[in-house]
Amino acid sequence: MLKKPLLRRRQKKQTAKPRKKVFNNIVENKLINRVSYEKYREKVRDVYDGPQGALLATCSLLSGHIALGDRLLRERRFDLRGARQILDVGSGAGQIAKHVLKYADRDARLTCFDLSLEMMRRARTRLKSASPRHLVADLTRLPFADGAFDCVTCGYVLEHLPDARSGLSELARVMRPGAKMLLLTTEDNFSGAWTSRFWFCRTYNRQELFRTCRDLGLAWNKELWFSRMHKMLRAGGICVEIVKE
Ligand SMILES: C[S@@+](CC[C@H](N)C(=O)[O-])C[C@H]1O[C@@H](n2cnc3c(N)ncnc32)[C@H](O)[C@@H]1O
Numbered sequence: 001m002l003k004k005p006l007l008r009r010r011q012k013k014q015t016a017k018p019r020k021k022v023f024n025n026i027v028e029n030k031l032i033n034r035v036s037y038e039k040y041r042e043k044v045r046d047v048y049d050g051p052q053g054a055l056l057a058t059c060s061l062l063s064g065h066i067a068l069g070d071r072l073l074r075e076r077r078f079d080l081r082g083a084r085q086i087l088d089v090g091s092g093a094g095q096i097a098k099h100v101l102k103y104a105d106r107d108a109r110l111t112c113f114d115l116s117l118e119m120m121r122r123a124r125t126r127l128k129s130a131s132p133r134h135l136v137a138d139l140t141r142l143p144f145a146d147g148a149f150d151c152v153t154c155g156y157v158l159e160h161l162p163d164a165r166s167g168l169s170e171l172a173r174v175m176r177p178g179a180k181m182l183l184l185t186t187e188d189n190f191s192g193a194w195t196s197r198f199w200f201c202r203t204y205n206r207q208e209l210f211r212t213c214r215d216l217g218l219a220w221n222k223e224l225w226f227s228r229m230h231k232m233l234r235a236g237g238i239c240v241e242i243v244k245e
Helices: 004-015 022-027 037-049 056-063 065-074 095-103 117-127 164-174 190-199 206-215 228-233
Strands: 085-089 109-114 133-136 149-155 175-185 218-223 238-244
Touching (some): 022 190, 037 117, 056 095, 065 095, 085 095, 095 109, 095 149, 109 117, 117 133, 149 164, 164 175, 164 206, 164 218, 206 218, 206 238
Parallel strands (some): 085 109, 085 149, 109 133
Antiparallel strands (some): 175 238
């Protein structure tokens, strides 16, 4: 049996807020904590509507995210087969949606949404496909019925919310039981801190995010790695397959 002080220390460790490394903390953008969500959301919309948003697809290409995301779905490490109603969250320039159109079943229906109207337009142009439904919406207030989707792809959007719960609970609501989600998000490490600086977003601690998901009935089925390098450097952030219980 553990001695009392040791037990207390272990319990404290499990519930204690993880501390960021000092340098990461200095680099990380803090806007998200400084203003109201409405003000922050306006800023995010402006950033993505503007020239920085126009460069998003090029940035994803140069960072290797497009090629690596393609591999993840092509090799069926996240398997889209069998999904009928797919939701792509914060589609941006359609980086993930493009892979979904390529690897999902022919009769699957893809819905893409984004906070930024300009990003939505860019995605439509880039995808060159009439089949996805595009709409402008906020992840914290989804205009979809409960259990409307059996598959969700959510790439690098959650970091634009001050509290993951507000977005994840909406996703849990629109997912039917047994539905799966590919979730990618910025981690609280060195590369995540720089991503945060450039894209005005926050970062997530892996264990904290795991617990938030678990509390919402979103079970982490498996952690996915783009490549060996990604696993070693954790540069692509958190990448997991989640199943709604
Ligand atoms: C870094 S891009 C990700 C694009 C793409 N999903 C990917 O994986 O590469 C983030 C996108 O999320 C959108 N976004 C940010 N906050 C959002 C919110 N609350 N609701 C919906 N979309 C949001 C932005 O407009 C932007 O297009």
